[in-house]
Amino acid sequence: MRAMVYRGPYKVRVEEKDVPPIEHPNDAIVKVSLAAICGSDLHLYHGLMPDTRVGMTFGHEFVGTVHEVGSSVRNLRPGDRVMVPFNIYCGSCFFCARGLYSNCHNVNPNATAVGGIYGYSHTTGGYDGGQAEYVRVPFADVGPAKIPDWMAEDDAVLLTDALATGYFGAQLGDIVEGDVVVVFGAGPVGLYAAKSAWLMGAGRVIVIDHLEYRLAKAREFAHAETYNFVEYDDIVVHLKKITGHLGADVAIDAVGAEADGNLLQHVTSAKLKLQGGSPIALNWAIDGVRKGGTISVMGAYGPIFSAVKFGDAMNKGLTLRMNQTPVKRQWPRLFEHIRNGYLAPSDIVTHRVPLEHIAEAYHMFSAKLDGCIKPLIVPAAG
Amino acid sequence: MTDLPTYTARKPANPETSEQLRARIPGWGADLDPKDRPAVPREHAEETGAHWEFPERQPEKWPRERSIEHAFVTPVFGTSCPPKGLSGAIRKFSYRRYSEGRAAHWLLLVAADRVDAWESHLRSFVTARPDNPVTETGLLAEFTRHGIASRRGRRRADVVHQGLDPLIVAGPWVAAAGAAVVAVRALVRRGRR
Known part of the structure; x- marks a missing residue:
């Protein structure tokens, strides 16, 4: 089969690999029909995530058709069209029994601090991902779901992570009616978080980024008020000014490890790998939210320490909430919102790229070329 | 006296009321009740599809x-890219010696990643690809995806x-090539003496 393969920082190519075999009785092998590159894949691509091995296939956002199932699989059959949450989880451990699917204890021998994720380094379990023609899907009775007949495949692939994560991020903000919500980052997760904040009754939604084309999308797609931090000497002061010097009630970090806005922070983390992530957006969230406010962290950070302004968070009495998204918990409500026309996930898709050209897709997404917001990868188009 | 509510008990008013937002934004308030959201409560049991108390164990093909x-070792795990070479030795040492709570664990893994990239590049030179x-x-995306226009005048x-x-991609290779040239020239000079 053809598969994307990591060759070292900033380098990927397509190689011929064996179709993955069934390795556990509850495995399924899925033939991928559509995948996506996630912003967090860029942390792997840039060599920021520890134990990212040359030869690994990335990709934790994918949908496809069941090709083969293991002997204990009851809920799926070959030919079923499935959407697969980015979480790999057993459904039965202490954490899964409490709905914390992203924190499963039975799928990642490499670390206890994080669950299992497809194609996301050995730090999340060493599983190959879905930017390939075929992928191994463990616990086929637990994670995947059949794609409803009415659902477009583009929407389904976005539900496997980006939309669910943005929606979960807004929920972690504990938004109540009338809250002022500021979202740092106008990438896919930030756009979905901003849109979701309205569903939860936000009174004002502000999105901050430095890419004008993404801010334009935030205004159009998420009805948000936007500010380009490059245009302000100090975006935190500006945020205070536009909120009557109170600050936002809720701040959502939808940027994570490679945030821009402070050269020293960015270079020491994204380039020199001396921090687990560049916490610029997180620090702006800490300083920009009001005392007693809530911060929701959806941006992905690595396990190495980061220079976070924890003293301000403590002195301001903030609530910091965060987790990898337990995706499947979000699906029933998100399905409703899509059917009701409240959410149109695929409106943010900007590019569809054949798998064979995935190196160019990674560079385009990483360097923010051509107005790229969300690139989809089509394995069969090569 | 001040007209800034923040310095009083009042909260600054939003530009639009809830009614105006409901009329303007599709779905506004659909999840208004904080208790009626899928992530609430945080810990919440539901049917997962699991039909085991503890999953059957996946066979270990190498000491994982x-x-x-x-x-x-967890009952299920990924089997991509078994450790090999010097990078594999560093990785195995890091896992064997240090917990996740130790910076040394992660810094060794990052170092192993760099070694892995070098090993793999060198290994690739004796393959057909x-x-x-x-x-x-x-x-090539710089040319096909408007590399210049995407940056010029955008204040990114x-x-x-x-x-x-x-520099990150090519720098080590340029430095290695430079070192090789210096070494070869030194050898040639020594041979001429």
């Missing part, structure tokens, strides 16, 4: 590296440091 914070920095970095914060990326 694991965090020493785990009691044992050596690494190609032009195609693998996707640089990331353009300042994007110049470092080629």
